[in-house]
Every structure is written in structure tokens, then in C-alpha cells.
Amino acid sequence: MIGLTLACTMAIVGASAKATVDKQIEDTFVGDFVVSSIFQGAFSSSIANRLEGVDGVEDVVSQRFGFAEYDGGFAGIGATDPDDLDRLDLTLATGAPADLTLDTVLLGTSFARSNDLTIGDTVELEVNTGTVEWTVAGTFEASSLVSSGLLTSLETFEKAGYPAQDYLLVVYDEPGATGMQDKIDQALADQPIVTAKDQAAYAAEQREPIDQFVLIIFALLGLALLIAVLGIVNTLALSVIERTREVGLLRAIGVSRGQLRAMITLESVVISSLGAILGVLLGIGFGLALMTAVRDEGLDVIRVPFDQVAVFLLLSVVIGMLAAILPARRAARLDVLDTISTE
Numbered sequence: 001m002i003g004l005t006l007a008c009t010m011a012i013v014g015a016s017a018k019a020t021v022d023k024q025i026e027d028t029f030v031g032d033f034v035v036s037s038i039f040q041g042a043f044s045s046s047i048a049n050r051l052e053g054v055d056g057v058e059d060v061v062s063q064r065f066g067f068a069e070y071d072g073g074f075a076g077i078g079a080t081d082p083d084d085l086d087r088l089d090l091t092l093a094t095g096a097p098a099d100l101t102l103d104t105v106l107l108g109t110s111f112a113r114s115n116d117l118t119i120g121d122t123v124e125l126e127v128n129t130g131t132v133e134w135t136v137a138g139t140f141e142a143s144s145l146v147s148s149g150l151l152t153s154l155e156t157f158e159k160a161g162y163p164a165q166d167y168l169l170v171v172y173d174e175p176g177a178t179g180m181q182d183k184i185d186q187a188l189a190d191q192p193i194v195t196a197k198d199q200a201a202y203a204a205e206q207r208e209p210i211d212q213f214v215l216i217i218f219a220l221l222g223l224a225l226l227i228a229v230l231g232i233v234n235t236l237a238l239s240v241i242e243r244t245r246e247v248g249l250l251r252a253i254g255v256s257r258g259q260l261r262a263m264i265t266l267e268s269v270v271i272s273s274l275g276a277i278l279g280v281l282l283g284i285g286f287g288l289a290l291m292t293a294v295r296d297e298g299l300d301v302i303r304v305p306f307d308q309v310a311v312f313l314l315l316s317v318v319i320g321m322l323a324a325i326l327p328a329r330r331a332a333r334l335d336v337l338d339t340i341s342t343e
Contacts (some may be wrong), residue, residue, distance in 0.1 A: 001275040001282070003224035004312055008283020009290065010221070011312075014214035015305040016291045018207045021144075023301050025203045028143035030089045031061070033184060035169035042165035043194050051169065054187050056177030061087050064157055065148060065167035069117065069126035077125075078148035078167075079157035088170065090146055094119055095138015100153050104137040111149035112139045121149070129161035142298075144206070145170065171196065201255045229323050232276075236268055236327035247331050248340040257332035261324075264331055268324035269317055276316030280309055291320070 035051065037043050048060045064079040071225065080088065082100040093109050100106055107117055111152040117123065121136045140151060160162055173180050197205060240247065250260060283305060293304045 001228075001279040003221050003228055004276055004279030004316070005283040005286065006224070007218060007221050007312060008280050008309060009287040010214055010217045011305050011308045012284065012287025012291060012303070014210055015303040015308075016287075016299055016301055016339075017210045019301040019303040020299050021206050021210070022203055023197060025144040025206065028089070028145065029089065029199045029202070030145065031170035032173040032180065033171040033198055034145070034202045035171060035184070035188070035194060035196045035313045036167070038193050038195055041161065042167050043191070045164050045166050045266045047188070047191065047194060048166055048169055050187055051184065054180075054183050056174050056180050056183060057171060058174040058177075059087065059172040061170040061172075062154070063145070063168040063170070064154065064162065064165065066127075066157070066162045068132075068150075070123070075111070075125070075150055076148035077157070077162075078146055079162070080146075080151065082153050087172070088142065088143070090151075091141040093139040093141060093171060099137040100151075101137070102153065102156055102159070103132075103134055104152070104156070105134040106138050106140050106151040107136055108142050108149045108151075109139050109145075109291060110142070112136070122313060126162075127160045127162070132160050144202075225319070229319055231327060232268055232271055232320065233324040235271070236324060237330070239267075240264070240327050241333045244334065245340065247334055251334075252340060261328040261332050264328040265321055265324040268327075269320035272316045272320030272323065273313075276313055280312060284309070294295050 006066055035047070042064070045062065048062050051057055051060045061084040063078065066077050066079075067074050069075075082097050085092075085097040092106070095106065105123055107115075107123075112118065117136055119136050119138060123134050123136060124133065125132050134150075134152065134156065140146070142148075171180075171184065181198070183195065188196060190196050247260065251257075255263075270305070287304070288302065291299060295302075
């Protein structure tokens, strides 16, 4: 029961997280292709220039990324050309693209709120070259392509000592252009770690870490389920021992070995199914409560994977049948006269 409770809870967390990612990408994805490293790292800025020369490409928007120390912790810093903010369809809560000049920065609304920062305030950051002070020029709503807490211009980014390497490229096709995936892939043929993805492929890539995390959790919970199976086997084995005389009487009045095995198997299935139903109900309750509690953190889509829940319930029946094999076999092989004479 406990194992299935945790499994259902994690299934809801994983499904909700993936649904949130899909929704965010669907709502905020811009451009036709996203170019990035398979290792989620930086790559040469010359690739952007190369893609701009591909037939059918209308524009390429560069984004860069780095970390800085802020207020005892680390903050992610994104960088792009201020003229491309409209291209990225970035929603500015305050300020305007023209305000993003040298030594200024835009803050994500959640970052600004949590640090009590507004337009005109100074943000002091520790970077590789030392301490920099940037003036807050506005705030923006995070999106699937711009999720850092801070966003500055490429000029300010390089002035702070960050390398002139891109982290993400957003490629826009010319109207009516065809075969662009093949053309871009050909342009990137000598860059095996850099790939171009459309919206569907990009969403799948963003879901992959969530799937891996959930699989790891399920693998660990598999040990708990194995222990539960051993518990059912032990319970049935003790039940057969304690009811040896009852088994003998049943055999004496005409119950066949097959019927006896079926009876013990049914008992095992009832035990496992009852635990599974309680575990699923508790797991769904805990999962919904957990996702409701973290809704303000950005996980605003709650999804119950009923297909996985159905699989869990089906597995519980199968596990109950398998757990009954040895106890049922032992009960069926008991000698009738010996069992009847047992006190």
C-alpha cells in the first residue's frame, strides 16, 4: 500500500510537470527551430552566422547564458540583442526594449518580487571579472525560451567577462520555405553536439529529464513493492500453517487440489488488491495536494495519469496471483489424513 501510494504520488508529479512544460512551450514557443547543444552548454557564435546564410532562413536570434553570485546564492543570467526582444515575444511587465542599454538588466517578475527590486534599483553581482553593478530597467514574464532570472544585452554580458558563445539560437524561416529541417541539419553536419529542433522535438527534449527522474523513483519504489510481495507470501504461508486442519477438512469433504489452490490464490489477490486500492486512493490524494501546494511555483497544470494508475491496479492483481503460487502449492500437497489429525 505504501509503495503504491508513493508510486501514484510520483506519477502525478511527473505527469503534471510534463503537462506544465508542454503548456509553457505551446504558449511561449517562438520561431520555427531552436538550435542548442545536446549537453545544454554553450557553443561557438559562428554557428549563428552560418545559419543566417542558409537558404530560406529569415532571421537568427542569439541567446547566451551564464551564472553570477548574488546575495549569497547563484543567479542565472541570460543575454540577447535588445532589438530581438520583440522577436522572442517576451512579455515585459514593466519597462521597454529600448531601456535595455549598457549596464542595465531586465529581471524576471518572480526574481524581482522575491528580492524586492524595482526599476531604478541597482543589482550587484559577482562575476568572473569581479563585481558588476547593473541598473534594473524593467521586468519580464519568464517563457520556455527565456527562463533566467536576469536578462541583459549581449554588450553588457561580454563586458562582464562572459565568453562570446551562444547557448540557444531561435531560427525563423522565410514564409513559404520548405525542407528547412534538412537544410539546417546539413549546415550543422560538422557540429555533432549541436542540433536543431522544432516545437515538438524541443518539448520532448525538455520532458526527458522529468521522465528520467520519475523512472529512478519508480526503480527505488520497486524495492518497496518487492518487500510487499514477500510480505504477502509470508502471510499466506503462515496462514496455511495455522489452518492445516482446516485445509485437511476441506480436502476431506471433496475440495480438490485445484479448488484449494484457487481459494488461496483468490485470498492473495484480495489482499493485494485491497492494499492497491487504498494505496492508489491515498497516492492520488497526496499527489493532488502536493501539486496544488506548488502551483504558485510555476507547476500550474495538474494531471492524473489514469493509464498508469490502471497499470498499477492490474499489476497488483498479477502480483497477488504470483505471490500465492508457493503457499497454494504447499497447501495442495498436504496429506489429508495428516492434516485432519493435526491439533
